[in-house]
Amino acid sequence: MSRTDRRRWKSARTVADLGDLMARWLEGEIASRPGYAARYGPDEETAHLVPTLAALCRAGYITTCSQPGLAGTGVDGLWWEQRAAVDGVVTDPELLHRLVVAATEAGMLVRTNDYRPGSADQEQPVIATTRDGEPTAAFGGRISRADMAIQWPGLDRGLYDQVAHGAYVSIVAPEYGPTGERLWVLLDQITGLRPAPDPEDDPWSAEPPWHTHGALEPEPGECTLCGAPIHHRGPYCTKACEEADADDTAVYN
Structure with a gap:
């Protein structure tokens, strides 16, 4: 050196x-x-x-x-x-x-x-x-x-x-x-x-990819489609989520 x-x-x-x-x-x-x-x-x-x-x-x-x-x-x-x-x-x-x-x-x-x-x-x-x-x-x-x-x-x-x-x-x-x-x-x-x-x-993230979020089991009190909190009776937070989920079901069935 x-x-x-x-x-x-x-x-x-x-x-x-x-x-x-x-x-x-x-x-x-x-x-x-x-x-x-x-x-x-x-x-x-x-x-x-x-x-x-x-x-x-x-x-x-x-x-x-x-x-x-x-x-x-x-x-x-x-x-x-x-x-x-x-x-x-x-x-x-x-x-x-x-x-x-x-x-x-x-x-x-x-x-x-x-x-x-x-x-x-x-x-x-x-x-x-x-x-x-x-x-x-x-x-x-x-x-x-x-x-x-x-x-x-x-x-x-x-x-x-x-x-x-x-x-x-x-x-x-x-x-x-x-x-x-x-x-x-x-x-x-x-x-x-x-x-x-x-x-x-991020392919190595523990967070599920966005396109799988709809397939996750909702927590109690959460919207079946988007996961938002529900403040009324029923599986969806809004009518829009219910209709969107019905459209997806129609497409894949």
Whole structure:
């Protein structure tokens, strides 16, 4: 690492400083980063993930490792499969909560290894890469104290203490291959890089699609057609709903 880059990383005092430097390294503005080969940027396979990862770093989720969802024949002639996955450290409890809740609700596999004082939260890794069906890589394993020092050399002592006692969060798509790339859409929505879809337009939302609402069983006191509260006797809130439902019945019968 050049002396200029060493000074950059050493001058960082806050997690926000660190996140901005990591984002600038991802974007190619800085040649080297701690814990990675000097004068090397992100791996070529993750080039399309740079905007997502940079936004995460600037939001406070300092990513340290990631891979896209892939499936295909490798250079060795064997079949390789990858789950889209990302590792990183979070020191902000509110951001940690948002990440874990959003990822879990979207069906992602989440592992949290919490190094904050007094925490006993340590979880097992998730297999993220296979070669002819045999596991070759995992995300979410516990980081030892020695590995932590290797991952973050050259930081200010106070900043190192913050990241070494943060929560290391791994988020892994449940699917192998390109389908798991939905992980990056979710993370972009968390950082605001992409707008969050309305529930009815989100294929992974727990909210039923709009076109199925009419088929749902109404709650007591709700209109059979539109679900509005009923303030009189009968199954419909208005005559219009009754007539519309009769028209639908006529069409499908």
